[in-house]
Amino acid sequence: MKVLLIAALLALPVSSQAAAPKSALDRCLDSPAGGSTMGQIQCIGDAVAIQDARLNKNYAKAMKGLTLEQQASLRAAQRAWIAFKQADCQSLQDDAWGTMSRVTANMCVLDRTTERADELANYPDR
Template sequence: MRTGLLVVALLLAPAAAQAAPESALDRCLASEAGATTIGQIQCIGDELKVQDARLNRNYAKAMKDLTPEQKAKLRAAQRAWLAFKDADCRSLQDDAWGTLSRVSANMCVLERTIERADELASYPDR
């Protein structure tokens, strides 16, 4: 029975892989440049620029029609989120853990930025 499940899993794997389009980050990390720590950090940095711009657009859109009190609350929340993101991701980098900790810390910044951009995209209207 386990063999049957393995066969089914192997048959479904290509379909699952086709369902999720490969991102620019995935392509970069799979390239020759993505084979080094510096290359991985560059790939992550390139995607961070895209996601940071998206976050900024979503923040501006969220702020657009808020009352002054609502704007002040969102501004305070965004500043607190920035401080959290920076501290949280810095905690993942330490020279004693090797150079891959730099990749982990940079990936953390990217992941947190994507999450926050998504949150801001669905921020309530006034």
């Protein structure tokens, strides 16, 4: 009986299954403002601001309780990460590739910032 129920559920069209809620970024990109390159960049910029604030909060939390030497190591790692993020994402933007390369580069900044915020949130406990 359970096998039949599971098989029936798997056979349902995707549209009848519960959809994941859209993120603020997705809602912005789906709005009329998100229909232009500049609108997309603005939507992504708003999401970057949220993730950057999260990153800064997690960085401050990670720094608490560290020795001066450990703080220096984390600070050096963070500075290296910033340089990497900038170089990596700038490499994706070139006017010869069209205006969408700006969107791609900005998405890179969002992705890298989100990843780093997550890493810092999981920084080892002291």
